[in-house]
Amino acid sequence: MSAAPYEDRVVTAFLYCSVFWALIGMAAGVYVAAELVWPTIDFGLPPLSFGRLRTAHTTLVLFGFGVSALIATAFYSVQRTSHVRLFAPGLAWALFFAWQLAIVLGAASILAGWTSAKEYAELEWPFDIAITVAWVAFAVVFFGTIARRRVGPIYISNWFYGALIIVIAMLHIVNNLELPATIGKSYSLFAGAQDAVVQWWYGHNAVGFLLTGGFLGMLYYFLPKQAEQPIWSYRLSIVAFWAFVYTYIWAGPHHLHYHAVPEWVQSLGMVMSLILLAPSWATMVNGIMTVAGAAKKLKTDPALKFIVLSLAFYGLATFEGPMLAIKSVNVFSHFTEWTIGHVHSGALGWNALITFGTFYFLVPRLAGAPLWSTKLANIHFWLALAGTMLYVLAMWGAGVSQGVLWLSLDELGEVRFSFNDVMAAMKPYYGLRFLAGLTFLAGAALMAVNLAKTFAGRRTVVARPPAEGARA
Amino acid sequence: MPNRFSILSLGKILFAPNQVFQAVAGESPPASRVFFRFAIWIGLLPPVFAWIGTTLFGWRLGVEPVFLPQSTVLAVCLAYFVALLFGFLSGAVVARWMAVTYDASQSLGRCLALMAIVGAPLAVGSVVHLYPHVFFNLLVLVPVLIWCMYLLYRGLPIVLATGPNRGMLMASALIAYLFVAFVSLLGITVALWGSGIGPQIGT
Numbered sequence: 193m194s195a196a197p198y199e200d201r202v203v204t205a206f207l208y209c210s211v212f213w214a215l216i217g218m219a220a221g222v223y224v225a226a227e228l229v230w231p232t233i234d235f236g237l238p239p240l241s242f243g244r245l246r247t248a249h250t251t252l253v254l255f256g257f258g259v260s261a262l263i264a265t266a267f268y269s270v271q272r273t274s275h276v277r278l279f280a281p282g283l284a285w286a287l288f289f290a291w292q293l294a295i296v297l298g299a300a301s302i303l304a305g306w307t308s309a310k311e312y313a314e315l316e317w318p319f320d321i322a323i324t325v326a327w328v329a330f331a332v333v334f335f336g337t338i339a340r341r342r343v344g345p346i347y348i349s350n351w352f353y354g355a356l357i358i359v360i361a362m363l364h365i366v367n368n369l370e371l372p373a374t375i376g377k378s379y380s381l382f383a384g385a386q387d388a389v390v391q392w393w394y395g396h397n398a399v400g401f402l403l404t405g406g407f408l409g410m411l412y413y414f415l416p417k418q419a420e421q422p423i424w425s426y427r428l429s430i431v432a433f434w435a436f437v438y439t440y441i442w443a444g445p446h447h448l449h450y451h452a453v454p455e456w457v458q459s460l461g462m463v464m465s466l467i468l469l470a471p472s473w474a475t476m477v478n479g480i481m482t483v484a485g486a487a488k489k490l491k492t493d494p495a496l497k498f499i500v501l502s503l504a505f506y507g508l509a510t511f512e513g514p515m516l517a518i519k520s521v522n523v524f525s526h527f528t529e530w531t532i533g534h535v536h537s538g539a540l541g542w543n544a545l546i547t548f549g550t551f552y553f554l555v556p557r558l559a560g561a562p563l564w565s566t567k568l569a570n571i572h573f574w575l576a577l578a579g580t581m582l583y584v585l586a587m588w589g590a591g592v593s594q595g596v597l598w599l600s601l602d603e604l605g606e607v608r609f610s611f612n613d614v615m616a617a618m619k620p621y622y623g624l625r626f627l628a629g630l631t632f633l634a635g636a637a638l639m640a641v642n643l644a645k646t647f648a649g650r651r652t653v654v655a656r657p658p659a660e661g662a663r664a
Numbered sequence: 665m666p667n668r669f670s671i672l673s674l675g676k677i678l679f680a681p682n683q684v685f686q687a688v689a690g691e692s693p694p695a696s697r698v699f700f701r702f703a704i705w706i707g708l709l710p711p712v713f714a715w716i717g718t719t720l721f722g723w724r725l726g727v728e729p730v731f732l733p734q735s736t737v738l739a740v741c742l743a744y745f746v747a748l749l750f751g752f753l754s755g756a757v758v759a760r761w762m763a764v765t766y767d768a769s770q771s772l773g774r775c776l777a778l779m780a781i782v783g784a785p786l787a788v789g790s791v792v793h794l795y796p797h798v799f800f801n802l803l804v805l806v807p808v809l810i811w812c813m814y815l816l817y818r819g820l821p822i823v824l825a826t827g828p829n830r831g832m833l834m835a836s837a838l839i840a841y842l843f844v845a846f847v848s849l850l851g852i853t854v855a856l857w858g859s860g861i862g863p864q865i866g867t
Contacts, residue, residue: 476840483833484765487832490829490832491828500836503836507840507844515851516851520859523858525854581809592850592854596730613727614726624803
């Protein structure tokens with residue numbers, strides 16, 4: 193008797209929504225970038241004001257695009273590395289609908305002015321509860337599948353996805369402990385410096401375990417699959433995992449250098465951020481060496497290019513992060529556009545590129561048809577590269593200028609340039625960043641068309657686990 | 665073009681890079697020749713342009729120009745030259761180290777020549793340093809940089825004699841190194857500024 197087929201339709205559903213949220217979220221980003229150049233294009237409408245739309249942008253790309261992509265790839269890979277059908281597929285579908293509904297209503301609530309005023313955790317308490325419940329469903333489906341696996345060892349990608357689920361749950365619950373006042377307003381249980389420390393413990397580890405750890409799970413499954421090569425060093429991947437998990441959780445205070453938190457907390461955050469470079473780069477080396485053996489695949493596979501380049505940006509972002517965490521660099525870079533450039537070299541160059549590469553790999557397999565247009569995928573690759581480079585370079589230029597101007601003192605020791613003067617000088621860079629965002633978005637739109645055309649008129653292919661005793 | 669890789673081939677590098685790639689692959693110039701007859705001279709261009717521009721116009725960051733004392737300008741330009749040479753040499757050494765993995769030529773001369781050819785448009789483009797307005801420099805140097813990246817992807821498989829696919833992978837790995845080298849330079853620079861070396865800023 194053959195085993196029950198994999199539940200891949202829910203993977204397709206999450207993937208579709210991820211692409212959809214990528215377009216909407218990035219478009220919101222492009223619009224707020226345009227607002228920085230032409231401030232009047234909010235037309236005096238509160239939902240279009242920078243503060244709300246920018247929050248909608250980060251929420252949509254992080255939780256709409258990013259998390260949907262992570263759940264899709266986690267469900268796809270956990271079945272194949274465990275040789276069983278997804279545990280509780282009904283719950284997986286419930287998670288799908290709940291998550292998408294939370295994104296729609298959550299984004300609407302932000303545009304309507306609801307906010308808990310915690311960066312990347314702005315959604316108010318009803319959504320915090322809904323997300324917690326949905327996340328438990330994610331955990332049950334994922335760990336339930338692992339518990340029923342027919343393969344002895346738990347493959348490395350599942351360790352990363354597992355860490356994503358557990359740590360994000362912990363961060364989300366602790367950072368959102370709050371007292372509801374009305375349906376749309378609550379107050380944090382933490383106050384003052386304590387609130388700041390908890391917030392950046394959350395904020396930085398959301399970057400760590402969602403944008404880094406979760407996407408490393410994606411890398412560890414899909415890179416060897418695409419390269420048709422085993423991981424270069426499995427042992428290194430395990431060592432890097434534990435070093436990564438242990439080190440990352442301490443790094444948050446580097447967001448609070450020179451703030452009203454104890455000096456030792458800041459220094460600890462800085463030192464742990466520097467140590468973090470080792471496990472981050474161990475993973476990069478592992479990826480680069482894995483793909484090095486698969487050179488011939490590059491010719492036929494547009495997806496692999498995205499992953500190769502994403503590794504280069506991963507290397508950049510995970511080096512730049514610890515560097516910016518050094519207090520004598522941070523004194524200059526903090527509050528400048530350099531930080532925004534750093535975030536986007538990670539978010540566009542690493543997260544988005546690896547997700548695009550994975551989607552180009554996944555969709556032909558889910559649809560059972562070759563990619564509609566390899567040429568379009570190649571054009572997307574160059575648009576994505578150009579957009580990211582332009583973004584990062586514009587923000588480096590803006591950030592370093594801001595740093596110098598803000599720290600310039602006159603003969604009397606007073607600040608030489610006013611905040612307004614400095615911001616006015618940033619306009620050309622903001623124009624360049626708007627162009628960069630538009631270029632990147634155009635590439636993503638080409639991908640959406642390409643993937644939709646590949647899937648047009650088809651249903652998700654029914655795949656089955658290998659027979660008992662066979663290997664993946 | 666036997667043994668003729670020198671500063672005199674700059675025109676050819678800018679306008680017919682493919683010919684130069686082929687020539688270097690055939691000729692395999694010695695490392696000392698690449699360094700002394702070519703690299704060191706184009707490496708001088710950016711600091712010299714920057715020195716002239718900074719002295720004449722000051723740093724233009726969008727508000728008022730920032731003028732630095734002449735001794736600071738000289739020190740910054742000298743540091744710029746050293747950083748460029750370090751970036752160039754380390755890039756070549758890293759390329760040679762990576763060559764083992766990607767089954768490419770491990771000749772140091774070839775690796776140096778590759779880095780020099782790829783960097784040449786940036787060195788020439790640094791003529792914009794004559795007017796050190798940051799945004800204007802960025803506007804000119806970003807397209808030049810993209811051209812340099814194209815040259816790296818295009819030239820690496822020819823100069824280092826590896827397949828086009830391996831070449832693409834190696835070029836990407838090398839770009840990762842160059843990114844890191846560049847961002848380190850930014851970090852070191854602002855840390856030096858913060859400790860009182862460079863423009864007078866109040867940290």
